[in-house]
Amino acid sequence: MKNKKLISRRSTLKGIGAIGALTFLNSKTVLGKDETRTNSDLISHSSDIRKKIFQKVFQTPFIDTHEHLIEEKERFIGASHPRVKSDDWTILFSHYLNSDMLTAGMPKEDYDEFFSPEVDPLDKWALLEPYWQAVKNTGYGQAVCITLRELYGVEELSAKTIKKVQLGYESVRRPDFYKHILRDLTNIESCQVNSLEGAPFMETEMPALLMQDISIVGMFAGPDFEQFGEPTGIKITSLSDWHKVIDWWFNKYGRYAVAVKSQNAYSRDINYEKVPGEKVEAIFKKRLDKQSLTAGEKKLLEDHLFWYAVDMAAEFNLPVKLHTGYYAGENRMPLSRLINNPASAADLCNIAPETNFVFMHICYPYYEELISIAKQYTNAHIDMCWAWIINPVASKDFLKKYLVTAPANKVLTFGGDYIPVEPVLGHAVIARRGIALTLSELVEEGWFSLENALKVIDPIMHGNARRIFNLHAKEKVLKRVKW
Numbered sequence: 359m360k361n362k363k364l365i366s367r368r369s370t371l372k373g374i375g376a377i378g379a380l381t382f383l384n385s386k387t388v389l390g391k392d393e394t395r396t397n398s399d400l401i402s403h404s405s406d407i408r409k410k411i412f413q414k415v416f417q418t419p420f421i422d423t424h425e426h427l428i429e430e431k432e433r434f435i436g437a438s439h440p441r442v443k444s445d446d447w448t449i450l451f452s453h454y455l456n457s458d459m460l461t462a463g464m465p466k467e468d469y470d471e472f473f474s475p476e477v478d479p480l481d482k483w484a485l486l487e488p489y490w491q492a493v494k495n496t497g498y499g500q501a502v503c504i505t506l507r508e509l510y511g512v513e514e515l516s517a518k519t520i521k522k523v524q525l526g527y528e529s530v531r532r533p534d535f536y537k538h539i540l541r542d543l544t545n546i547e548s549c550q551v552n553s554l555e556g557a558p559f560m561e562t563e564m565p566a567l568l569m570q571d572i573s574i575v576g577m578f579a580g581p582d583f584e585q586f587g588e589p590t591g592i593k594i595t596s597l598s599d600w601h602k603v604i605d606w607w608f609n610k611y612g613r614y615a616v617a618v619k620s621q622n623a624y625s626r627d628i629n630y631e632k633v634p635g636e637k638v639e640a641i642f643k644k645r646l647d648k649q650s651l652t653a654g655e656k657k658l659l660e661d662h663l664f665w666y667a668v669d670m671a672a673e674f675n676l677p678v679k680l681h682t683g684y685y686a687g688e689n690r691m692p693l694s695r696l697i698n699n700p701a702s703a704a705d706l707c708n709i710a711p712e713t714n715f716v717f718m719h720i721c722y723p724y725y726e727e728l729i730s731i732a733k734q735y736t737n738a739h740i741d742m743c744w745a746w747i748i749n750p751v752a753s754k755d756f757l758k759k760y761l762v763t764a765p766a767n768k769v770l771t772f773g774g775d776y777i778p779v780e781p782v783l784g785h786a787v788i789a790r791r792g793i794a795l796t797l798s799e800l801v802e803e804g805w806f807s808l809e810n811a812l813k814v815i816d817p818i819m820h821g822n823a824r825r826i827f828n829l830h831a832k833e834k835v836l837k838r839v840k841w
């Protein structure tokens with residue numbers, strides 16, 4: 359590959375190593391202020407701890423449990439793809455840093471121009487510049503900054519460097535760049551993709567690298583007759599026909615999928631109750647006749663169908679991934695509803711003890727509550743996907759508290775949660791730094807021995823994911839798949 363010449367695996371790992379070392383040196387200096395006078399042994403001991411932990415974390419592969427990556431070939435059709443705003447350097451900002459830009463006050467007209475495929479990429483810096491200082495230090499901003507540095511060799515975004523960024527973008531975005539970024543540069547073994555390209559399950563061209571979730575949200579919310587019903591060819595006249603539609607998706611893709619996923623928490627709380635079919639038969643007919651449903655009817659129907667889909671997932675031994683907490687986007691987030699997510703999550707675990715639930719995004723900002731659920735319920739798992747860039751410091755706090763509270767075999771520590779592939783690299787650096795800091799602090803504060811800290815790295819970075827999602831068996835099946 360030509361692009362491999364551009365950035366070798368060694369040079370990037372060296373770069374990432376330098377970031378790790380920087381964190382390590384900084385904290386050594388802070389510790390040194392108090393300790394040099396009294397106990398220099400402690401400093402060298404502490405720095406030794408950090409060195410060992412950082413080294414191991416930065417060398418250990420991740421299994422990435424959550425992405426929205428579009429298929430690689432779709433990136434080459436450029437801005438005509440609905441998930442590609444514009445095919446230039448600004449795509450790195452299009453998910454999620456664009457939200458911080460808007461909440462920092464960027465006017466909508468400037469925003470539209472910034473992402474417009476009609477505007478010269480080199481003219482776009484002037485639009486971003488007034489807001490750059492305000493957004494570059496957030497987790498979203500840092501993930502992009504690290505990516506610019508590691509992928510394009512640009513230390514600081516400015517009028518002077520924008521051309522280098524654009525040239526870097528073009529030379530990296532070439533066939534096979536997904537493998538190059540994810541495997542060679544980021545040391546990710548495999549990703550789990552919740553495709554947003556329309557189909558409930560993506561028949562990916564890279565099944566070993568981009569494993570897929572079945573999206574179940576349209577099976578119960580709506581439900582979505584078009585996206586979920588039509589491909590099955592099943593004529594839908596009753597609730598039992600819709601059950602057959604749900605069965606069809608599981609029968610067709612259940613063995614290839616790693617999990618099922620729902621982001622229905624963007625529309626309501628996850629307080630799904632078991633509702634018998636008889637109770638919603640008439641409501642389903644109303645929906646089929648395009649009559650409007652009351653809020654109460656809508657909830658009954660969704661609740662019933664949610665459990666129908668979730669019970670199918672359990673039959674196929676597929677964990678159920680549910681969005682919890684913080685909302686993507688801007689200027690819309692009903693916290694009074696989100697605050698109930700952890701209590702509802704506990705109810706789900708209670709209702710279906712045989713179903714493995716994966717609560718995503720640490721339910722930020724309500725992560726302490728979620729830890730109590732992982733401690734209490736055998737079938738509760740927590741995925742830190744997205745969390746490191748929502749709030750890197752809170753994520754470190756979460757992991758630190760999690761590891762001294764709940765069993766270490768139920769936490770998943772990385773998912774980039776991105777549509778464009780590039781910033782997964784920056785996000786993974788932030789996550790590795792956060793994991794290494796978490797473990798270093800736990801050792802320095804006396805909660806963990808160094809030996810135990812080193813031992814927990816493999817499970818939380820990839821071992822848990824391999825077990826929870828049954829990846830060994832999935833890899834075998836996916837090796838032979840022909841869609």
Ligand SMILES: [Zn+2]
Binds near residue numbers: 424775
């Ligand atoms: Zn997501």
